[in-house]
Amino acid sequence: MSIGQCNKEGVSGSLSKQDIENNFTDLHSPFNLFQANAESERCLYCYDAPCVNACPTKIDVPTFIHQIKTENLIGSAKTILSQNIMGGTCARACPTEILCEQACVLNSSLEEPVNISTLQRFAVDHLLQADVPHPFNRANSSGRKIAVIGAGPAGFSCAHRAALLGHDVTIFEAKKKAGGLNEYGLAAYKMVDDFAQKEIAFLLQVGGIEIEFDKRLGKDLSLKQLSEQFDAVFIGAGLSNANNIGMSDEEDGRVKDAIKFIEEVRQSEDRTEIAVGKNVVVIGAGNTAIDAAIQSKRLGAETVTLVYRRGEESMSATKHEVNLARLNGVHFIFWASVKSFKEKTPFSSIVLHKTRLENDKLITTDERVELPCDMLLKAVGQSFDNDVVASVQDDDSDLFKPKIKNGKISVTDNYQTSVRGIFAGGDCIASGLDLTVQSVEDGKQAAISMDNYLSLLKDNDHSENDRNQMPSNDSSDHKGVE
Amino acid sequence: MADLRCNIAGITSVNPFWLASAPPTDKYINVVRAFQAGWGGVVWKTLGEEPPVVNVASRYGVHKDSNRNILGINNIELISDRALQINLDEIRQVRKEWPDRVIIGSMMAVIEENAWKDLAIKIADTGVQGIELNLGCPHGMCERGMGSAIGQVPEMVEKVTRWVKEVVDIPVFTKLTPNITNILWSATAALKGGADAVSLINTVNSIITVDLDLMSPTPTVDGKGTHGGYCGNAVKPIALNMVAEIARNDETSELQMSAIGGIETWRDAAEFIALGANCLQVCTAAMLYGFRIVDDMTQGLSNWMDEKGYQSIEDFRGKAVANTVNWNELNMNFDTKAFIDPESCIECGRCHIACEDTSHQAIKFSTSEDGKRHFTVIDEDCVGCNLCALICPVPDCIEMHEVENNLPYVTWPEHPKNFQNVNKWDS
Numbered sequence: 001m002s003i004g005q006c007n008k009e010g011v012s013g014s015l016s017k018q019d020i021e022n023n024f025t026d027l028h029s030p031f032n033l034f035q036a037n038a039e040s041e042r043c044l045y046c047y048d049a050p051c052v053n054a055c056p057t058k059i060d061v062p063t064f065i066h067q068i069k070t071e072n073l074i075g076s077a078k079t080i081l082s083q084n085i086m087g088g089t090c091a092r093a094c095p096t097e098i099l100c101e102q103a104c105v106l107n108s109s110l111e112e113p114v115n116i117s118t119l120q121r122f123a124v125d126h127l128l129q130a131d132v133p134h135p136f137n138r139a140n141s142s143g144r145k146i147a148v149i150g151a152g153p154a155g156f157s158c159a160h161r162a163a164l165l166g167h168d169v170t171i172f173e174a175k176k177k178a179g180g181l182n183e184y185g186l187a188a189y190k191m192v193d194d195f196a197q198k199e200i201a202f203l204l205q206v207g208g209i210e211i212e213f214d215k216r217l218g219k220d221l222s223l224k225q226l227s228e229q230f231d232a233v234f235i236g237a238g239l240s241n242a243n244n245i246g247m248s249d250e251e252d253g254r255v256k257d258a259i260k261f262i263e264e265v266r267q268s269e270d271r272t273e274i275a276v277g278k279n280v281v282v283i284g285a286g287n288t289a290i291d292a293a294i295q296s297k298r299l300g301a302e303t304v305t306l307v308y309r310r311g312e313e314s315m316s317a318t319k320h321e322v323n324l325a326r327l328n329g330v331h332f333i334f335w336a337s338v339k340s341f342k343e344k345t346p347f348s349s350i351v352l353h354k355t356r357l358e359n360d361k362l363i364t365t366d367e368r369v370e371l372p373c374d375m376l377l378k379a380v381g382q383s384f385d386n387d388v389v390a391s392v393q394d395d396d397s398d399l400f401k402p403k404i405k406n407g408k409i410s411v412t413d414n415y416q417t418s419v420r421g422i423f424a425g426g427d428c429i430a431s432g433l434d435l436t437v438q439s440v441e442d443g444k445q446a447a448i449s450m451d452n453y454l455s456l457l458k459d460n461d462h463s464e465n466d467r468n469q470m471p472s473n474d475s476s477d478h479k480g481v482e
Numbered sequence: 483m484a485d486l487r488c489n490i491a492g493i494t495s496v497n498p499f500w501l502a503s504a505p506p507t508d509k510y511i512n513v514v515r516a517f518q519a520g521w522g523g524v525v526w527k528t529l530g531e532e533p534p535v536v537n538v539a540s541r542y543g544v545h546k547d548s549n550r551n552i553l554g555i556n557n558i559e560l561i562s563d564r565a566l567q568i569n570l571d572e573i574r575q576v577r578k579e580w581p582d583r584v585i586i587g588s589m590m591a592v593i594e595e596n597a598w599k600d601l602a603i604k605i606a607d608t609g610v611q612g613i614e615l616n617l618g619c620p621h622g623m624c625e626r627g628m629g630s631a632i633g634q635v636p637e638m639v640e641k642v643t644r645w646v647k648e649v650v651d652i653p654v655f656t657k658l659t660p661n662i663t664n665i666l667w668s669a670t671a672a673l674k675g676g677a678d679a680v681s682l683i684n685t686v687n688s689i690i691t692v693d694l695d696l697m698s699p700t701p702t703v704d705g706k707g708t709h710g711g712y713c714g715n716a717v718k719p720i721a722l723n724m725v726a727e728i729a730r731n732d733e734t735s736e737l738q739m740s741a742i743g744g745i746e747t748w749r750d751a752a753e754f755i756a757l758g759a760n761c762l763q764v765c766t767a768a769m770l771y772g773f774r775i776v777d778d779m780t781q782g783l784s785n786w787m788d789e790k791g792y793q794s795i796e797d798f799r800g801k802a803v804a805n806t807v808n809w810n811e812l813n814m815n816f817d818t819k820a821f822i823d824p825e826s827c828i829e830c831g832r833c834h835i836a837c838e839d840t841s842h843q844a845i846k847f848s849t850s851e852d853g854k855r856h857f858t859v860i861d862e863d864c865v866g867c868n869l870c871a872l873i874c875p876v877p878d879c880i881e882m883h884e885v886e887n888n889l890p891y892v893t894w895p896e897h898p899k900n901f902q903n904v905n906k907w908d909s
Contacts, residue, residue, distance in 0.1 A: 037548065037549075037550065038549070038550075040548075041548055041549045044830045044832060046831050046832065047831030047835035048831055048835075048847070049830075050829070050855070070548070105828040105829050105830045106828070108828040109828050109876060
């Protein structure tokens with residue numbers, strides 16, 4: 001990796017275009033056939049394998065690896081994609097070290113676990129590059145129409161499964177490009193060569209899925225409208241509000257959302273034009289914070305410091321990601337919270353206050369540290385934008401407003417919201433882990449629930465006709481973090 | 483340090499490792515390199531009558547495991563395609579340069595007395611310590627009435643052996659083909675013909691793979707393939723059995739044996755010797771790794787012998803023969819049960835699914851609340867088949883424990899459930 005030295009304040013311009021391009025190549029090299037065969041040979045082909053149970057989408061890992069071993073690569077990819085249609089992205093983005101690879105039985109014989117993610121990437125990439133028809137066939141048309149809000153992992157997973165089950169799907173996407181966090185939110189070196197778009201193109205080959213861009217729920221669309229036009233609706237709108245860090249001058253131009261920054265890195269045609277600080281401070285402890293920190297460094301920031309108000313053991317980023325950040329030269333400051341900027345002489349800096357635990361409560365002390373900082377990236381999570389479902393213009397909008405619990409859409413185990421015919425999944429509900437792979441599972445399961453729901457509707461039954469027969473809105477069985 | 487010298491048919495070799503008659507022993511340079519590397523002897527690549535044969539391009543095919551390791555090779559190369567006189571001159575030269583090493587001359591001819599006799603005399607004249615009769619080659623030469631075409635007919639085996647014995651005064655090794663129904667028939671024939679020793683096994687007739695693009699067996703020669711001779715570690719079990727059959731059969735037990743068939747390591751070698759082999763021949767392992775493997779073969783065998791207290795090859799040669807018996811002589815009352823060590827188990831579940839699907843449903847699978855997977859043998863259902871212990875990926879995790887039942891040694895002929903006995907007792 002090339003290391004940057006900034007020569008003008010606020011914007012690093014020290015790295016050449018070539019340096020930066022080199023810094024954003026594939027984080028992990030893909031396997032060739034020989035490497036894939038060798039690695040597949042390490043898999044013990046466990047029975048009722050722990051890795052399968054550790055995968056939120058329950059990919060049959062031993063089977064797909066066995067299929068690599070026998071060079072049945074199309075079959076292998078199909079095994080993966082039948083459970084997880086975004087298996088290509090998950091192979092690149094999943095923290096497998098806390099999922100399938102953590103469950104690998106080889107760990108207990110003190111060996112490295114099987115490199116499941118790279119094998120999965122090998123198989124899926126093979127299929128995506130092969131000149132073969134889409135591997136899944138749609139069921140006969142049900143004549144039903146489904147609206148999907150959000151062209152992210154949850155939305156696409158739902159749309160693909162619903163299309164397979166014979167329904168026609170329209171996806172409404174607020175942005176100009178599909179992919180959601182796969183396109184905008186994952187670190188650039190994890191998703192090289194425009195993979196998110198390639199995967200979407202593959203997924204759309206199934207047929208029966210249309211996408212309408214620039215259509216934002218709560219602005220251009222309402223749930224009432226959609227409920228009238230479609231037989232069922234799936235909300236996979238994600239989280240669009242970045243949480244604040246509680247700084248006195250959060251509106252300061254030097255403060256940026258890490259998610260927006262990552263989006264810029266992903267979308268930029270010429271990364272030399274991305275404004276990155278000379279001294280970058282990232283506030284947060286999750287994988288987004290890590291992604292933002294590493295990419296700042298790779299863009300040429302001189303110092304990148306990740307500040308977290310608790311200890312390393314409490315970080316939600318995986319050990320693997322934290323180590324990756326350290327390898328990239330990111331510094332860590334634990335037990336500190338950021339208060340304010342200090343004015344610019346001789347250089348821009350921020351003031352950190354030391355924190356500690358007192359009777360299990362986090363206390364911010366008066367002990368202060370100053371840290372040079374001309375760009376502060378906040379990565380302390382995102383929250384659901386209530387306006388999406390709230391600010392509907394219609395008079396009877398409340399009837400179509402799903403219940404919100406603890407800031408997320410409340411759903412039953414079947415991904416049904418409190419409104420009949422409206423389902424939700426992905427980051428905008430509280431389900432399992434906050435990961436792409438979980439969103440894919442949500443979308444898939446929601447599609448299966450919607451299919452059940454639709455199969456119970458009478459032939460001429462349209463959602464608007466039987467509002468009075470709506471099931472109870474009792475949310476006692478709704479999920480939600482208490 | 484153990485004495486690795488061995489003796490076969492009156493020939494003494496510095497160690498029991500010879501290179502078999504095959505491509506590695508085709509010419510002066512190969513053989514000299516082999517002797518430099520430490521091989522005790524070579525059987526020179528088979529010589530035929532003039533004019534020499536012509537070989538094709540594309541000669542080998544392989545059988546690999548999924549880890550790309552070669553399990554076996556199949557070859558369609560014929561005997562030496564060099565002029566007879568060149569071969570004879572080179573043999574004479576190497577004999578002179580390496581007097582302490584063994585060279586056996588291998589030969590084949592059509593089934594005519596003079597053809598065998600004339601060639602045998604020429605070869606013996608070079609100073610070789612013995613002659614090996616190639617009656618096994620299963621490809622090409624058999625279509626010309628040689629190789630396995632002779633080896634598959636016991637009467638011809640006997641006749642050819644006798645012809646050569648009549649004209650040379652050096653030991654004669656009759657090389658046997660495994661492509662027969664009963665190895666004892668050809669072994670007995672060799673003995674009757676006066677063979678000083680038998681060499682076995684020659685390659686196994688095989689089609690190694692089919693190229694699914696070309697739709698042709700491999701190795702493929704211009705779009706077509708033919709059956710060839712299978713060799714390498716995969717054929718070792720076949721060879722071990724044939725060697726053991728000769729060793730434990732009263733009529734053939736006096737035959738000395740130069741054992742061949744998939745010997746890759748000192749351990750393979752020790753197994754053949756334990757079943758009665760006097761010396762060994764290796765080919766495929768050298769083709770895969772080069773002549774240097776003999777180093778570990780000699781060292782490993784010597785170290786193992788030291789460990790076991792065997793001072794010479796003869797100390798353990800044939801020691802496993804007495805324990806190689808017919809099924810009817812096994813103890814029906816012997817019982818073992820699998821035991822899975824929960825400490826070393828890595829919870830892969832392979833033992834469970836193998837037993838559940840294909841054996842006796844004798845391994846219980848349960849998951850405790852902490853998520854730990856438990857695999858436990860149900861003793862009442864375990865028949866002691868070994869399958870779980872064999873497939874377990876963790877060394878020594880599953881062991882077979884002998885059940886001490888204090889029952890007498892009872893063979894099937896003596897067994898109460900043998901209906902012949904039931905009838906006997908009924909009457």
